[in-house]
Amino acid sequence: MRVLLIEDDEMLGDAVKTHVHRQGHAVDWALSRDEAEASLGAAAYDLVLLDLRLPDGSGLDILKALRSRRDETPVIIMTAHDQVSDRIAGLNAGADDYLVKPVDLGELQARIHAVSRRYGTHKLPDLTIAGIAIYPSDRRIVDVDGKEISLSSREWAVLDRLIARKRAIVSKAQIEEALYAFGAEVESNTVEVYVSRLRRKLGRQAIETVRGVGYRISVDAT
Incomplete structure (x- = not known):
């Protein structure tokens, strides 16, 4: 499957990209909102891994824009925002799952598998x-x-x-x-x-x- 990783932390982004790639997936990595929107406009993705705090805007706005145009691509939020209100806002905006940083790569893999299964049941x-x-x-x-x-x-x-x-x-x-x-x-x-x-x-x-x-x-x- 093809994954878009939206993450401005280069150390974390590199670790996540490497891990997800080793699971057999193609991974594109965007470090900003502008890069993410350009990628989403240029290719079809099976999953988006989304950071909320980006240098040029909010990841939540990316998610809202996806859902407003009826794009049902699964989205897993990965963020340091750990308040219950933040989780509620992310899920209400259309996220399929929500992970709080620091992200455990094993848990991320399990969440990706679970979301992919749900996506597969819905789409295929x-x-x-x-x-x-x-x-x-x-x-x-x-x-x-x-x-x-x-x-x-x-x-x-x-x-x-x-x-x-x-x-x-x-x-x-x-x-x-x-x-x-x-x-x-x-x-x-x-x-x-x-x-x-x-x-x-x-x-x-x-x-x-x-x-x-x-x-x-x-x-x-x-």
């Missing part, structure tokens, strides 16, 4: 392809014999992006967005490699190639 429908049952919200795939199929975090990132637009064509660039942060070097055949791996595990019919346009989940998926 379960489906079946040629007898293979896919449960994105639970990160489970079961074949026709009842055996579980394991996917890497990046294979899930590609599959999630395709399932989220179940009947639509997803371009190569849109899939690359799910895999890479801004500025990361992208191999020309990366998407093809992951699509090929998914086809080996789920069957060639699982993902269709629309030549010159992109990919989509099989039209036979139910």
